[in-house]
Amino acid sequence: MSKADPTSFVSLDDFERYAEANLDRNALDYYRSGAQDMITVRENQRAFDRIIVRPRILRDVSTVDMSTSIQGASISSPICIAPTAMQRMAHPEGECATARAAERKNTCMVLSSWSTTSIEDVAASTKGQSPKWLQLYIYKDRKATQRLIERAQDSGYTAIALTVDTPYLGRRLADIRNRFRLPPHLTMANFSDQKSQVSQSKTTHVSDNASGLATYVASQIDPTLSWKHVEWVKSVSRIPVLVKGVLTAEDAKLAVEAGVDGIIVSNHGGRQVDTAPATIDALEEVCRAVDGRVEVYLDGGVRRGTDVFKALALGAKAVFLGRPVLWALNYNGEEGVVEMLEMINEELRLAMALTGCVSVSDIKRDHVRVLPQARL
Numbered sequence: 001m002s003k004a005d006p007t008s009f010v011s012l013d014d015f016e017r018y019a020e021a022n023l024d025r026n027a028l029d030y031y032r033s034g035a036q037d038m039i040t041v042r043e044n045q046r047a048f049d050r051i052i053v054r055p056r057i058l059r060d061v062s063t064v065d066m067s068t069s070i071q072g073a074s075i076s077s078p079i080c081i082a083p084t085a086m087q088r089m090a091h092p093e094g095e096c097a098t099a100r101a102a103e104r105k106n107t108c109m110v111l112s113s114w115s116t117t118s119i120e121d122v123a124a125s126t127k128g129q130s131p132k133w134l135q136l137y138i139y140k141d142r143k144a145t146q147r148l149i150e151r152a153q154d155s156g157y158t159a160i161a162l163t164v165d166t167p168y169l170g171r172r173l174a175d176i177r178n179r180f181r182l183p184p185h186l187t188m189a190n191f192s193d194q195k196s197q198v199s200q201s202k203t204t205h206v207s208d209n210a211s212g213l214a215t216y217v218a219s220q221i222d223p224t225l226s227w228k229h230v231e232w233v234k235s236v237s238r239i240p241v242l243v244k245g246v247l248t249a250e251d252a253k254l255a256v257e258a259g260v261d262g263i264i265v266s267n268h269g270g271r272q273v274d275t276a277p278a279t280i281d282a283l284e285e286v287c288r289a290v291d292g293r294v295e296v297y298l299d300g301g302v303r304r305g306t307d308v309f310k311a312l313a314l315g316a317k318a319v320f321l322g323r324p325v326l327w328a329l330n331y332n333g334e335e336g337v338v339e340m341l342e343m344i345n346e347e348l349r350l351a352m353a354l355t356g357c358v359s360v361s362d363i364k365r366d367h368v369r370v371l372p373q374a375r376l
């Protein structure tokens with residue numbers, strides 16, 4: 001694979017081509033992999049191609065305003081940053097670089113609780129002028145889980161995104177083949193002061209055995225989780241709690257009944273159960289079930305301005321990008337992430353102008369037509 005020439009980057013794919021040629025195998029495969037045959041990974045992107053845009057014309061689009069809000073916080077555009085673990089494998093400044101880029105573009109960043117920079121250090125690297133959320137897993141150790149929520153609150157994070165699709169880690173073949181391991185100079189930084197509760201340094205830590213990451217997750221995450229635990233997180237959190245990983249109308253209704261403040265339609269970037277639906281295919285049934293009671297967001301396969309447009313037309317309040325942030329981070333740290341965000345934001349601006357939309361509230365269901373689903 002030839003290394004993409006940075007001066008000729010014209011789409012988000014170019015950042016990926018660059019990282020493919022630049023990252024070491026262990027990190028590259030971990031970042032790009034998905035569960036099993038990676039059918040859902042591919043579907044997440046392909047499903048956007050089955051949606052037709054219906055442009056409206058002659059509407060004076062000389063000024064386009066992409067600003068919106070999420071959980072009551074103003075942001076400059078509906079394109080936000082999804083939580084991805086271990087960002088310092090992509091760039092030495094990792095999560096701090098991502099947070100600064102998000103702040104420069106006035107958008108929301110979700111920090112993975114399995115970050116290689118601590119909650120506090122990420123907060124301290126920004127001025128606190130754009131929303132930061134903490135992604136949370138419910139660990140077997142409830143005290144440690146609660147402590148993460150408190151640390152996020154104390155550090156100015158404004159919401160908790162509770163990931164509910166990972167009672168066990170999906171089977172990622174490349175990571176098993178590579179015997180994935182976190183490079184020894186990096187740690188799961190949110191747990192370094194709590195070795196006794198959340199063991200990370202024993203053999204289970206992203207270890208040498210063939211399914212090290214899966215073993216590590218199995219040692220930490222509680223697979224007995226159910227809706228009552230979502231209510232528990234709500235009860236110990238002063239900030240809004242969202243669930244990340246909803247794909248069906250049935251679960252969307254249960255989430256609203258459990259009192260969540262928002263829903264992220266997500267299949268974890270195709271990394272959990274393979275052949276799960278593409279998120280854009282699941283979005284509409286979730287939005288119908290929620291019926292406006294809480295905000296609904298989407299992540300998975302968003303790579304172009306028109307993808308964002310389609311997600312908004314089908315009911316998402318905002319979208320989140322996962323892997324593109326890692327590729328941009330690897331390319332050029334904070335500047336790379338800013339560049340990548342600017343690129344997709346300009347694509348969205350153009351998509352809005354060319355469809356006759358001057359604000360995000362102008363983007364309506366009848367701006368898109370969904371073609372019948374292809375067979376997987």
Ligand SMILES: Cc1cc2nc3c(=O)[nH]c(=O)nc-3n(C[C@H](O)[C@H](O)[C@H](O)COP(=O)(O)O)c2cc1C
Pocket residue numbers: 030031032044082083084085112113114135163244266267268269270271299300301302320321322323324
């Ligand atoms: C390398 C990598 C690490 C991830 N780590 C987390 C994580 O720690 N917590 C989480 O809830 N989701 C995690 N995700 C899932 C993302 O939040 C998001 O759902 C997904 O990446 C969106 O799809 P996209 O990569 O196609 O944009 C991770 C995804 C990737 C690719």
Ligand SMILES: CC(C)CC(=O)C(=O)O
Pocket residue numbers: 085114166169217268271
């Ligand atoms: C440490 C990992 C379990 C983080 C994650 O959610 C992922 O790799 O998809």
